[in-house]
Amino acid sequence: MPGVDSLKQCLGCGDRREEIELMRIVNNKGELKIDPGGRLSGRDVYICPQVSCFQAARKDNQLSEELHLEITEELFNQLLEEINHG
Numbered sequence: 001m002p003g004v005d006s007l008k009q010c011l012g013c014g015d016r017r018e019e020i021e022l023m024r025i026v027n028n029k030g031e032l033k034i035d036p037g038g039r040l041s042g043r044d045v046y047i048c049p050q051v052s053c054f055q056a057a058r059k060d061n062q063l064s065e066e067l068h069l070e071i072t073e074e075l076f077n078q079l080l081e082e083i084n085h086g
């Protein structure tokens with residue numbers, strides 16, 4: 001039965017939401033990927049699909065540390081693009 005088990009915490013605002021309501025960001029073999037289907041393996045984080053949460057998650061290098069990946073300005077902008085288009 002789906003329910004509590006599928007709740008994930010947003011790295012940005014800390015809210016717990018259904019997995020499908022959040023964006024899954026994965027460090028897939030050293031590459032930053034957005035993985036809505038949850039198929040890719042690797043270190044992952046969940047973030048609400050809104051710019052404010054991404055910016056909060058990026059503060060203090062949280063996002064980099066969680067993913068063990070350097071989040072450059074370019075990568076971060078790519079992420080923001082994905083939110084805006086999705």
Ligand SMILES: [Zn+2]
Pocket residue numbers: 010011012013014015047048053
């Ligand atoms: Zn959030």
